[in-house]
Amino acid sequence: MQRALAVIFFLAVFFHQSLAQCNSTNCVAPNCRCMSTSIPGGLSKANAPQLVFLSFDGAVTTSNYDNYTYLLNNRMNPNGCPIGMTFFIYHEYNDYTLTHSLYHKRQEIATHSMSHRTPQELWASKTASEWVDEIGGMKDALAKFANIPSTPIRGSRAPFLQTSGDNTFSAMKTLSMFYDSSLPTTNYTDPPVWPYTLDQGFQHDCLIPPCPSGKFTGIWTVPVVTLENNGTRCNTVEACPQPKTLEETYQFLKRNFERHYNTSKAPFGVYSNNNGWFQSANFRLEGYKKFLDYLSSKDDVYIVPLGRGLDWMRDPKPLTEVGNFFSCPAMTQTSCQPVSCYYDGEASAIGPRIMKSCVPCPDVYPWTGNPLGNA
Ligand SMILES: *[C@@H]1O[C@H](CO)[C@@H](O)[C@H](O)[C@H]1NC(C)=O
Numbered sequence: 001m002q003r004a005l006a007v008i009f010f011l012a013v014f015f016h017q018s019l020a021q022c023n024s025t026n027c028v029a030p031n032c033r034c035m036s037t038s039i040p041g042g043l044s045k046a047n048a049p050q051l052v053f054l055s056f057d058g059a060v061t062t063s064n065y066d067n068y069t070y071l072l073n074n075r076m077n078p079n080g081c082p083i084g085m086t087f088f089i090y091h092e093y094n095d096y097t098l099t100h101s102l103y104h105k106r107q108e109i110a111t112h113s114m115s116h117r118t119p120q121e122l123w124a125s126k127t128a129s130e131w132v133d134e135i136g137g138m139k140d141a142l143a144k145f146a147n148i149p150s151t152p153i154r155g156s157r158a159p160f161l162q163t164s165g166d167n168t169f170s171a172m173k174t175l176s177m178f179y180d181s182s183l184p185t186t187n188y189t190d191p192p193v194w195p196y197t198l199d200q201g202f203q204h205d206c207l208i209p210p211c212p213s214g215k216f217t218g219i220w221t222v223p224v225v226t227l228e229n230n231g232t233r234c235n236t237v238e239a240c241p242q243p244k245t246l247e248e249t250y251q252f253l254k255r256n257f258e259r260h261y262n263t264s265k266a267p268f269g270v271y272s273n274n275n276g277w278f279q280s281a282n283f284r285l286e287g288y289k290k291f292l293d294y295l296s297s298k299d300d301v302y303i304v305p306l307g308r309g310l311d312w313m314r315d316p317k318p319l320t321e322v323g324n325f326f327s328c329p330a331m332t333q334t335s336c337q338p339v340s341c342y343y344d345g346e347a348s349a350i351g352p353r354i355m356k357s358c359v360p361c362p363d364v365y366p367w368t369g370n371p372l373g374n375a
């Protein structure tokens, strides 16, 4: 009890200090932003787009790829360009050929660690160099085996949203990553806060300690603004009380969206683990789709990957110019010659594995510390 109080006291003091530390003198746009509910560029609500961030965590597999493309299916933003989602991908069972396809459908590919090992607590004490192996290794594996450029891989999410605080963010600096989206908030959900940079430190409530206490210039945090259903708050759609019908699914997403749309217009995030939410109930896939149809009826709503949303925050164009800003992204055309790679015995440190790759099979199963699977 005393310890809990001490922690609360520490957090309160720390939070107070870090907020006081970030202001318009020491944090200047576009490279820096303090935590805030105000719209970038001083735009009015009427002149600002409502950004929507749809993300899925985990391996891309034949059992979830169809659900993703079903939701994407030729859906356009108001400017006639395809909507964009973000896929935070880990290595185990990931199909790099399908990852390649998602990239070519103009989706954002981001990292969710190489190993994604359990239990969650393991991640709370990882060193900076271990994080470099996990985040940087996954980035290398994605670029190599999905045969896509590595520059657009600039976002990261920790397994189970469990960072080890400063070590995670030091690793992100080492790797020149652009943003993290691992740190949830319940305190700043109504009105919801916008993403901000860690130049002047972490500024919201720490739900999954440890949270960073240092300053990390130029690293953006996209807070996981928790969703609410029947009075319960959750980080991902699976963690809330489960909607039981298509209509409940739709209303759940719409109601949470309106909390953003009606107030600060901070990006609305729907964060999901894989397609687990859909796999157990097809009506939720249909309810999700109905929600996207509803969004498509609004001419100020843009469904964009997290990275592009942050690009806009750094260069906040008013609604009249947003269509140009979110023009259909240029695409580096790359090839994929699908191969299935089989590993057992000494060729895999973690037991027999199959891996689907766009380039010839590596000698051994890629793993943390040897992400390219060199002999
Ligand atoms: C901004 O914060 C710094 C402390 O980090 C303080 O010295 C300065 O006076 C503040 N500026 C304003 C305008 O509040």
Ligand SMILES: *[C@@H]1O[C@H](CO)[C@@H](O)[C@H](O)[C@H]1NC(C)=O
Pocket: 062, 063, 064, 066, 067, 070, 275, 278, 279, 285
């Ligand atoms: C969604 O995924 C599930 C599980 O793989 C599959 O049974 C279902 O047919 C998929 N639905 C669509 C529309 O892709």
Ligand SMILES: *[C@@H]1O[C@H](CO)[C@@H](O)[C@H](O)[C@H]1NC(C)=O
Pocket: 011, 012, 015, 187, 203, 204, 205, 206
């Ligand atoms: C979050 O809200 C709780 C309850 O109101 C409060 O005790 C705590 O200080 C807040 N934390 C931050 C970082 O705002």
Ligand SMILES: *[C@@H]1O[C@H](CO)[C@@H](O)[C@H](O)[C@H]1NC(C)=O
Pocket: 229, 230, 241, 242, 243, 244, 248
């Ligand atoms: C929320 O509560 C209402 C009334 O108790 C219930 O009918 C509904 O099914 C619940 N919704 C979810 C998603 O749990």
Ligand SMILES: *[C@@H]1O[C@H](CO)[C@@H](O)[C@H](O)[C@H]1NC(C)=O
Pocket: 255, 258, 259, 262
């Ligand atoms: C948002 O505003 C609309 C239109 O004014 C209203 O119908 C809706 O109930 C509001 N939603 C929330 C969650 O406040």
